[in-house]
Amino acid sequence: MTTSVNWELKREVEDFLYREAHILDEHRLEDWLDLFTEDAEYLVPLREYVQGDVAPAGHPVIKDDKQMLTVRVRKDATGYSHVETPVSMTCHLISNVVVDEGPEPDEVEVLSAFTVRQARKLRDEAWWAGRRRDRLRRVDGGWKIARREVHLDATVLPRGIAIFF
Amino acid sequence: MSTVEGTGTDTPDAGLPTATRWQDPGAQPAASGSAPPRPRAGTSARTVDALREIVDWEHGLVAPAIHFDEEVYRVEAERVFDRAWLVVGHEDMVRKPGDYITNYMGEVPVIVVRDAQGEIRVLVNKCSHRGNQVCLFDRGNVKGFTCSYHGWSFGLDGALTGAPMEQMLYRGELDKAAWGLEPVAQVVNFHGLLFATFDRSAPAFESWLDADARWWLENFVLSTPLGGLEMLPGWHRYRSPGNWKLVCENFIGDDYHVYSATHVSWLAMIQDFMEQGVRIPIITYPGTTDGPMYEGSAGGNGRGAPMGMGMVVADNDSLFKRDLAEAQELGPEAVDWVEYRREKLLELAQGRPVKPYSFMNGLVYPNMALMGFFSPMLGRHFQMFHPRGPVEHECWQWTMVERDAPQVVKDLAVQRVYQGQHGAGVIAPDDVENFERMVEAGKPARSWRRPFHYGLQLGHEDEGPKGLPGNLGPNPSEVNQRQFYRFWLEMMERS
Structure with a gap:
């Protein structure tokens, strides 16, 4: 496997993803929404075993546009969202970042791996792990997320999904 | 006692x-x-x-x-x-010979498989030799099942077909006919929905689920007169705290929690976004209707397993009009479908004083929950709540849409239903949170004998329109929770 790496670009993209992780862990969800383009897609397929192979379990459990993503964020802001009352403590660890050219000149395809620990109340917790495939687009000198696929390594979700990856 | x-x-x-x-x-x-x-x-x-x-x-x-x-x-x-008729899947999951899915009956892993003759079998997923699981996958197509421990092989009908070095080691003395996989005693295909029971002497399916319950199941759950349902592939599953009965009683009749507290964030958000003019599927979710809604009950009352239905819409056109308005945005095909199915439902109610249109949530005892049966513009979740110890359960769900509906209707129905009462939606996680809190508060045994209050509409159960199979009463109600626990008690007392 030989490939030439654009280290400058890789460092820039990594920095973007790390900053994004901190925004999520600080629960600045409106700021997080600003990181998405207006035409963004956010998908979370689940897995199942089909005759020995890991395959998508039908329709993704989440298949959002930016408006639907906004709905999820605003639901928590109503003050009545029990599943986020009190708010979850999360720690997003992002690694294994690989950056490739995207379909458009101002876009890149980014693979990364994540581990997310979600802690709630006194002792409730969930561990989430998987890989993300992002399409980032350069907008006004910065990066925005135009598409995110979150591939959770789970056939059975450890709890209902009420946090973001 | x-x-x-x-x-x-x-x-x-x-x-x-x-x-x-x-x-x-x-x-x-x-x-x-x-x-x-x-x-x-x-x-x-x-x-x-x-x-x-x-x-x-x-x-x-x-x-x-x-x-x-x-x-x-x-x-x-x-x-x-071990005695109930349990739902194990849908025939769409196993269309061809060799197709199988794996599932659970209680905590027992089972394989639902179509054999070479086309018959659907339910087999305990456990090798007869040393008890190893013989099928490890969620679904697939096979010619048989082979154990990974000693290599005993079984046919699609569960029969033991071979053991390695059989002639040399067993000298022709292995009674293969006696050593197949354990078949689940009885299997019934009810308009595509597969039920099975371990109990050889269980009451026939028709007396387990009486005629009233079967009428609702056939017509308003499986939509047989409308052309039936189409399966979407894939299990969606999540773990949740809470005894399986707590979540089942929620589905069989708890519409009180929907508007009173649990889901008010969803309702408040819908209101907000509506006012801003946002019209995406979850915001225009048909979760309410003007005019009366009822609590539906069938079975129970000494007439077999109870089935409960929440938010039954009957003699009330407002939901149909809403569906029609939404269909007009989707095009003439959708309009035709919504009008056609309305006519069919009216035909079904011919000669009856009450005309039902739909219901929202429900449960067939003991653990098959139903969600999204309110409108053709909503996909339909079939959710099994499998017990996983006293204070935990797993939700296993699959989703269906009306088979003959135009594609635009199906697309909307599917998109919308996953955004709502689903493990990754904006509705179900709030339920899960409540169960988590109930478990934390309820573990200490000191208060286990202090009863919970299931008194909603006690003595008012019959105050609804008459003339349909089963009973319609006021909604919200706890009549179906009472019937659920009544039947559960009857089963627990049968030795």
Whole structure:
């Protein structure tokens, strides 16, 4: 496997993803929404075993546009969202970042791996792990997320999904 | 049946007087109106010996001991899950010979498979030789099942077809006919929905689920007169705290929680976004309608397993008009479909004084929940709540849409239903959170005997329009929770 790496670009993209992780862990969800383009897609397929192979379990459990993503964020802001009352403590660890050219000149395809620990109340917790495939687009000198696929390594979700990856 | 009294020494509230009704079964019901019963002193006596006392469904009083006690859980496996007719899947999951899915009946792993003759079999997923699982995948197509331990092989019908070095090691003395996979005793295909029971002497399916329940199931769940349902591939599953009965009672009849507290964030958000003019599927979700809605009940009352339906829309055109308005945005095909299915539903109700259109949520006892049956613009979740110990369960769900609906309707229905009452939607996670809190608060045994209040609409169950199979009553109600626990108690008391 030989490939030439654009280290400058890789460092820039990594920095973007790390900053994004901190925004999520600080629960600045409106700021997080600003990181998405207006035409963004956010998908979370689940897995199942089909005759020995890991395959998508039908329709993704989440298949959002930016408006639907906004709905999820605003639901928590109503003050009545029990599943986020009190708010979850999360720690997003992002690694294994690989950056490739995207379909458009101002876009890149980014693979990364994540581990997310979600802690709630006194002792409730969930561990989430998987890989993300992002399409980032350069907008006004910065990066925005135009598409995110979150591939959770789970056939059975450890709890209902009420946090973001 | 022992009438259990506490020893008076083992709990902090030993000095308190016990509620009168525990000493006097003839006393007035406590659920409606009067002060709540005091915590029961003493939990040292076995819960399983006191079920009649603590599951007082007639008075709307059911004690949470049945959701926490490990012995209840063990006995329940034998008396409920080993005897009930349980849903194991849909025929669409196993269309061709060799197609299989794996699932659970209670905690027992099973394989649902179509054999070479086209017959659907349900087999215990456990090698007859040493008990190893013989099928590891969620679905697929195979010619048979081979155990990974010693290599015993089984056909699609479960028969033992071979053992490695059989002639040399067993010298022709292995009675293969006696050593197949355990078949689940009875299997029924009800308009595509597959039911099975371990119990050879279980009542016939038709008496387990009586004619009223089957009428609703056939027409309003499986939509047989409309052309039936189409399966979307894939299990969606999540773990949740809480005894399986807590979530089942939620689906069989708890519409009280929807508007009162649990889902108000969803409702508030819909309101906000509507006012801003946002019209995405979850915001225009048909979750309410003008005009009356009823609580539907079928079976139960000594007539087999109960089936409950929440938010039954009958003699009320507002939801149909709403569906029609939405169809007009989707195009003429969608309009035709919505009008056609309305006509079919009216035909179905011909000669009946009441015309039902749909219902929202429901449950067929013991653990098959239904969600999204309100409108053709909503996909339909079939959710099995599998027990996983006294205080945990797993939700296994699949989703269907009306087979003959135009693609635009299906697309909308699917997108919308996953955004709502689903493990990754904006509705179900709030339910899961409540169960988590109930488990945290309910684990200590000291309060297990203090009953919960199931008194909603007690004595008013029949105050709905007459003339349909089953019963319609006021909604929200806890009539179906009472029927659920009544039937559960009957099963638990049958030795």
